[in-house]
Amino acid sequence: MELSDLSRRCGEWLRGSGPDADIVMSSRIRLARNLARYPFLCRADERVRGEIERELRGVMKEIPLGSSQTYFDVGQLETLDRQFLVERQLISRELAESQGACGVCIADSETVSVMVNEEDHLRLQVFRSGFALDDCWNEISRIDDELESRVSYAFSSEFGYLTACPTNVGTGIRASVLLHLPALVMTKEIQKVFQAAQKISLAVRGLYGEGSQAMGDFYQFSNQVTLGKKEDDILGNLKSVIPSIIAYEKKVRQALVRENREKLHDQVARAFGVLRTAQTITSDETMQLLSSVRMGVHLGLIDDLELPTLNEIFLNTQPAHLQKLQNASLASGERNAARAGYIREKLAGADHTQN
Amino acid sequence: MELSDLSRRCGEWLRGSGPDADIVMSSRIRLARNLARYPFLCRADERVRGEIERELRGVMKEIPLGSSQTYFDVGQLETLDRQFLVERQLISRELAESQGACGVCIADSETVSVMVNEEDHLRLQVFRSGFALDDCWNEISRIDDELESRVSYAFSSEFGYLTACPTNVGTGIRASVLLHLPALVMTKEIQKVFQAAQKISLAVRGLYGEGSQAMGDFYQFSNQVTLGKKEDDILGNLKSVIPSIIAYEKKVRQALVRENREKLHDQVARAFGVLRTAQTITSDETMQLLSSVRMGVHLGLIDDLELPTLNEIFLNTQPAHLQKLQNASLASGERNAARAGYIREKLAGADHTQN
Numbered sequence: 118m119e120l121s122d123l124s125r126r127c128g129e130w131l132r133g134s135g136p137d138a139d140i141v142m143s144s145r146i147r148l149a150r151n152l153a154r155y156p157f158l159c160r161a162d163e164r165v166r167g168e169i170e171r172e173l174r175g176v177m178k179e180i181p182l183g184s185s186q187t188y189f190d191v192g193q194l195e196t197l198d199r200q201f202l203v204e205r206q207l208i209s210r211e212l213a214e215s216q217g218a219c220g221v222c223i224a225d226s227e228t229v230s231v232m233v234n235e236e237d238h239l240r241l242q243v244f245r246s247g248f249a250l251d252d253c254w255n256e257i258s259r260i261d262d263e264l265e266s267r268v269s270y271a272f273s274s275e276f277g278y279l280t281a282c283p284t285n286v287g288t289g290i291r292a293s294v295l296l297h298l299p300a301l302v303m304t305k306e307i308q309k310v311f312q313a314a315q316k317i318s319l320a321v322r323g324l325y326g327e328g329s330q331a332m333g334d335f336y337q338f339s340n341q342v343t344l345g346k347k348e349d350d351i352l353g354n355l356k357s358v359i360p361s362i363i364a365y366e367k368k369v370r371q372a373l374v375r376e377n378r379e380k381l382h383d384q385v386a387r388a389f390g391v392l393r394t395a396q397t398i399t400s401d402e403t404m405q406l407l408s409s410v411r412m413g414v415h416l417g418l419i420d421d422l423e424l425p426t427l428n429e430i431f432l433n434t435q436p437a438h439l440q441k442l443q444n445a446s447l448a449s450g451e452r453n454a455a456r457a458g459y460i461r462e463k464l465a466g467a468d469h470t471q472n
Numbered sequence: 473m474e475l476s477d478l479s480r481r482c483g484e485w486l487r488g489s490g491p492d493a494d495i496v497m498s499s500r501i502r503l504a505r506n507l508a509r510y511p512f513l514c515r516a517d518e519r520v521r522g523e524i525e526r527e528l529r530g531v532m533k534e535i536p537l538g539s540s541q542t543y544f545d546v547g548q549l550e551t552l553d554r555q556f557l558v559e560r561q562l563i564s565r566e567l568a569e570s571q572g573a574c575g576v577c578i579a580d581s582e583t584v585s586v587m588v589n590e591e592d593h594l595r596l597q598v599f600r601s602g603f604a605l606d607d608c609w610n611e612i613s614r615i616d617d618e619l620e621s622r623v624s625y626a627f628s629s630e631f632g633y634l635t636a637c638p639t640n641v642g643t644g645i646r647a648s649v650l651l652h653l654p655a656l657v658m659t660k661e662i663q664k665v666f667q668a669a670q671k672i673s674l675a676v677r678g679l680y681g682e683g684s685q686a687m688g689d690f691y692q693f694s695n696q697v698t699l700g701k702k703e704d705d706i707l708g709n710l711k712s713v714i715p716s717i718i719a720y721e722k723k724v725r726q727a728l729v730r731e732n733r734e735k736l737h738d739q740v741a742r743a744f745g746v747l748r749t750a751q752t753i754t755s756d757e758t759m760q761l762l763s764s765v766r767m768g769v770h771l772g773l774i775d776d777l778e779l780p781t782l783n784e785i786f787l788n789t790q791p792a793h794l795q796k797l798q799n800a801s802l803a804s805g806e807r808n809a810a811r812a813g814y815i816r817e818k819l820a821g822a823d824h825t826q827n
Contacts, residue, residue, distance in 0.1 A: 379809055383751035390749030396738035454734060 118187040118225045120198050124441040127432055128205060128227030128244065133424030135247015139415040140363045142295040142335065143244055145206075146253040146352075148261055149280045149289035150239040151271040157281040158234060163217055166234060170218035172268075173233045180263040182231070183224035191219045197446070200437035206244070211235055229260065236281050237289075239264070248359060250292055250352055276344065287344030292355055296362060299334040299412045300369040307336075310362055317358060318342050333404030338362070374416055385413030389422075392430075393464045397453040403434050403460065422464075430463050473542040473580045475553050479796040482787055483560060483582030483599065488779035490602015494770040495718045497650040497690065497783075498599055500561075501608040501707075503616055504635045504644035505594040506626040512636040513589055518572055521589060525573035527623075528588045535618045537586070538579035546574045552801070555792035561599070566590055584615065591636050592644075594619070603714060605647055605707050631699065642699030647710055651717060654689040654767045655724040662691075665717055672713060673697050688759030693717070729771055740768030744777075748819045752808040758789050758815065777819075785818050 135141070151157060155169050174188055191199060191212060199213040208221050212235040219234035232240040241264075243257040264270075271279040277287040285291075301307040314321050322337045338359065340351045373381050388409035392398075398406075411427055413419040433442060434456045440447050443455050490496070506512060510524050529543055546554060546567060554568040563576050567590040574589035587595040596619075598612040619625075626634040632642040640646075656662040669676050677692045693714065695706045728736050743764035747753075753761075766782050768774040788797060789811045795802050798810050 379752055383753075383812070386749040386751050387746050390745035390747075391742050392745075393749075394741040394745030396741050397734055398738075457738070 118185065118223075120189070120194075120201065121441070122225075123205065123227070124201070124438065127425065127429050128207075132246050133428050135245055135249050137363055138247040138424065140297055140366050141248040141359070142297055143246055144249045144253050144292075144294050145242060145244050146250065146257050146290065146292045147240055147242040148257055149237040149278070149285040149291075150241065150261070150264065151279060151281070152238050153269040153271045155238065158236065158238065159281055167218040169238055170220055170233055173239065174220055174222075176264065176267050177222040177231060177233075179267065180260060182222065182229040182260065183226045185225045186222055186229075187225060188220055188222045191215075191221055192217065197437050197440055201441055204435040204437050205432065207242075208232055209235055209240070212240075229256065231260070237285070248294060248363070250294070250356055253292070254348070254352060284341075285343050288346070288348050288351060290343055290348055290351055291339050292352055293337045293339030294355065294359055295335055295337050296359070296366070297333075297335055297408065297411060298362070298366050299408050300373055301366050302334045303373070304369055306365070306369055310365065314338060314358070317354060319355070319358065332401060333408035335404075335408070370412065370416060381416070382413075382418045385409050385416075385418045389413065389419055389464075392460050394461070395457045397450075398457045398460070399453055400434060400436065400456070403456060404431070407431055426463060430460055434459060473540065473578075475544070475549075475556065476796070477580075478560065478582070479556065479793065482780065482784050483562075486780070486783040486787060487601050488783050490600055490604050492718055493602040493779065495652055495721050496603040496714070497652055498601055499604045499608050499647075499649050500597060500599050501605065501612050501645065501647045502595055502597040503612055504592040504633070504640040504646075505596065505616070505619065506634060506636070507593050508624040508626045510593065513591065513593065514636055522573040524593055525575055525589055528594065529575055529577075531619065531622050532577040532586060532588075534622065535615060537577065537584040537615065538581050540580045541577055541584075542580060543575055543577045546570075546576055547572065552792050552795055556796055559790040559792050560787065562597075563587055564590055564595070567595075584611065586615070592640070603649060603718070605649070605711055608647070609703070609707060639696075640698050643701070643703050643706060645698055645703055645706055646694050647707055648692045648694030649710065649714055650690055650692050651714070651721070652688075652690055652763065652766060653717070653721050654763050655728055656721050657689045658728070659724055661720070661724055665720065669693060669713070672709060674710070674713065687756060688763035690759075690763070725767065725771060736771070737768075737773045740764050740771075740773045744768065744774055744819075747815050749816070750812045752805070753812045753815070754808055755789065755791065755811070758811060759786070762786055781818060785815055789814060 152169065152172070155161060155165060158166065161169065177188060189202070191208065199208070202208040202221065203210055203213050205227065207223050207227060207230045209232065212219055212221065212232050215234065217234070221233065222231045223229070228244050230242045232242070241257055241260055243253045245252050273279055278289040280286050280289055298307060298310070301310060311321055318341045320339050320341045322339070323332060323335070338355070340355060342351065388406040392403070392406050392410065407427060407430060410419060410422070414422055414424065414427065432438060436452055439452055439455050439459065442459065447455055486498070507524065507527070510516060510520060513521065516524065532543060544557070546563065554563070557563040557576065558565055558568050560582065562578050562582060562585045564587065567574055567576065567587050570589065572589070576588065577586045578584070583599050585597045587597070596612055596615055598608045600607050628634055633644040635641050635644055653662060653665070656665060666676055673696045675694050675696045677694070678687060678690070693710070695710060697706065743761040747758070747761050747765065762782060762785060765774060765777070769777055769779065769782065787793060791807055794807055794810050794814065797814065802810055
């Protein structure tokens with residue numbers, strides 16, 4: 118598979134068909150792992166870094182991530198291509214910016230990515246559409262077992278898996294779900310959710326993970342604790358809390374529809390109208406308008422528009438994706454025009470607004 | 473003709489086909505006249521008022537205003553119907569609010585209206601689409617002559633026609649053109665136009681004349697002086713100045729297209745998008761968005777949308793028109809929803825945005 122193949126489609130996890138996909142965009146689990154016989158990367162020189170990369174690249178060839186997979190030598194990729202992989206969440210911003218030998222092995226379905234030489238020697242990630250942490254867990258455990266049968270992990274019987282950053286020691290697990298919570302944001306009820314999440318040690322972040330701003334009412338909820346708890350308990354915590362947040366968002370949506378249907382419909386319809394006609398549009402505004410439209414689709418305020426179309430626009434209007442699609446390097450103003458053009462094309466001919 | 477017949481169509485002067493109709497919505501001349509043998513209305517009691525009304529109603533039956541005409545006893549009309557005539561500019565707000573006997577004789581084409589017992593005994597008005605003051609003048613002179621051959625006007629050889637308010641004494645003429653100046657407003661050049669107009673004694677007002685706010689970038693330019701000048705000179709003044717304002721607006725539009733086409737196109741397209749999708753919309757916002765779209769049509773930024781459609785929306789989204797169309801008395805919130813629905817219907821199926 119070439120990167121250009123990726124740019125022509127969306128990953129499986131963006132197909133919008135998983136459980137509770139109206140509110141849960143995706144579920145993700147990642148595991149941090151290190152090889153016992155090498156130092157952590159912060160202490161490895163270029164030669165050692167290269168050795169680790171070569172070894173793990175070899176190992177990954179033996180482990181099936183799906184029906185087919187591709188290894189990318191990230192160090193050899195252009196900046197735009199790295200950014201492209203970040204936007205698809207297949208690599209982290211840290212890997213995109215790293216110097217020296219590093220790579221990523223990606224299932225062609227984009228449900229699995231294994232980063233080599235990110236912060237740790239190995240970062241395994243599994244994605245699913247909708248609320249599907251168990252599926253993620255089963256798949257990532259399988260890959261983890263396959264790896265563990267081939268390499269010796271840095272492991273302490275006292276602490277568990279050892280990682281470069283102490284916050285990941287123990288299970289090395291971060292499980293997260295990406296929630297779309299426009300009604301809670303609109304009614305400012307989201308603050309209560311943040312407070313509740315904090316109390317039970319869940320982190321809330323923006324779309325692109327750590328340090329990123331929340332955009333378009335999308336929030337990632339993930340566990341903060343990795344040490345002293347079993348994976349089951351960590352997942353169990355999320356699995357017991359997330360359904361309440363989903364139910365809360367649904368309840369508020371229904372209340373909005375009941376008490377303020379016209380205003381809500383107006384907001385949703387205008388967002389759709391602007392997306393279909395704008396001649397220039399920023400990434401932020403796009404995200405905000407898509408967020409409204411997405412909620413409108415789920416509330417039956419917009420007919421005949423499919424979630425995959427929205428997800429595709431969502432993905433492809435990001436800067437690197439746009440430039441890959443246009444096959445050109447574009448300055449910010451040019452991107453805004455290209456973005457508007459792409460969106461108009463995707464939504465053209467549609468007359469979806471319910472009268 | 474019944475009022476309900478009017479509500480099913482637009483007046484001739486809104487057909488948008490006159491000279492310079494891209495910038496000049498309409499031209500209008502009105503004459504203020506009083507009968508010599510009655511006191512001014514401010515000094516007339518109810519009985520005298522009634523006599524004047526009966527006499528002039530009779531006279532108007534003899535004077536053809538077009539192929540057909542209708543006399544409305546305004547005192548007998550419901551508030552909504554009076555408001556409806558105000559919105560069509562066929563009667564003034566003053567006549568709509570007046571107590572006691574009063575009426576209006578309207579050419580069924582809506583190009584002529586003769587108000588009886590407004591501020592003066594007679595207020596003659598002639599409208600034309602586009603920049604056509606001479607046509608207005610020829611028509612209104614004919615009607616004025618017809619009237620003068622039947623009644624004796626209050627006239628002084630020293631001052632000219634005598635009127636209730638001294639600002640109308642002399643010729644009793646007010647000639648005005650309604651200009652659409654979005655580019656001058658956008659670039660703030662409109663201030664220079666206001667200053668220039670003031671210097672040559674032109675008044676600048678909003679859409680509904682005296683005391684009204686400018687809405688949707690529409691401005692009425694009219695003469696202020698009626699005394700000591702001939703009608704020809706008063707019209708000549710407007711006829712020489714208005715073309716410069718038209719040329720100025722055109723020049724600025726072209727400059728905007730040249731230097732900032734994308735931004736302009738974006739604004740116009742978004743305005744169109746919102747009009748086609750909004751579920752609730754105020755009168756002010758409608759006017760503002762229609763103003764953008766109107767300019768977009770003239771600059772070729774929106775295809776396949778006709779000026780008469782815009783003018784129809786413009787007219788029919790006003791409060792009384794909306795309620796006549798819906799055949800219901802609507803509160804403000806209901807009007808906003810009905811207005812949005814009407815606009816969506818008018819623009820439905822259209823996919824006019826140039827890509």
